[in-house]
Amino acid sequence: MVLSDREKAFSKVLNSLICPRDQNPLMDFHCSKCGTKYGKVRGVFQFLPEIGDKGKIQEKKRYGMLGRARNLDDIDPHGGFYQRKSLLNKTRVSAVIKGAHIDNHQLILDVGCGSGLPTLSLMKKKDVYVVGLDISDGALEFLQARALEEKLRERLLLFQADAENMPFAANLFDRVISFSSIEHVPNPDRVR
Numbered sequence: 001m002v003l004s005d006r007e008k009a010f011s012k013v014l015n016s017l018i019c020p021r022d023q024n025p026l027m028d029f030h031c032s033k034c035g036t037k038y039g040k041v042r043g044v045f046q047f048l049p050e051i052g053d054k055g056k057i058q059e060k061k062r063y064g065m066l067g068r069a070r071n072l073d074d075i076d077p078h079g080g081f082y083q084r085k086s087l088l089n090k091t092r093v094s095a096v097i098k099g100a101h102i103d104n105h106q107l108i109l110d111v112g113c114g115s116g117l118p119t120l121s122l123m124k125k126k127d128v129y130v131v132g133l134d135i136s137d138g139a140l141e142f143l144q145a146r147a148l149e150e151k152l153r154e155r156l157l158l159f160q161a162d163a164e165n166m167p168f169a170a171n172l173f174d175r176v177i178s179f180s181s182i183e184h185v186p187n188p189d190r191v192r
């Protein structure tokens with residue numbers, strides 16, 4: 001896969017991806033164990049299994065999760081839901097920066113980043129590199145557009161993936177954060 005300069009800044013992440021189905025290390029986005037070739041669509045890396053996949057993630061669950069994520073998109077078509085919550089957002093972002101000891105130059109994983117108002121606020125406050133993961137393509141598309149607008153896209157790498165089956169090697173990130181998402185994961189103890 002051809003990587004952009006921005007993506008090359010995230011080479012530590014992209015060179016140590018694992019297959020979310022079997023945890024096999026990928027070579028150039030390809031899993032030699034199950035044969036899956038992963039890719040990206042409009043700048044977002046795709047790590048959800050196709051519908052019909054008989055692997056670890058079951059269709060029923062995937063439909064359920066996507067259904068729920070799409071409903072959230074429906075109530076948040078242009079960020080109004082989050083804008084109304086912006087005061088709460090500011091407080092939350094400050095609390096996370098303080099509580100998780102977020103500092104410049106860290107590599108951060110945001111699990112369930114959604115359409116990403118807290119993520120972008122965090123990136124404005126600290127010069128961090130963020131990997132955003134969410135199951136909803138609509139939310140990621142929205143986040144990407146806003147990151148471009150706010151000139152923050154250079155420090156943001158986006159994955160459509162399942163929080164219970166993440167494509168990342170262990171101990172890769174300086175910090176792992178999540179804003180109001182973990183309660184939507186069916187088995188939060190499996191997020192690691």
Ligand SMILES: [Zn+2]
Binds near residue numbers: 021033035
């Ligand atoms: Zn595999």
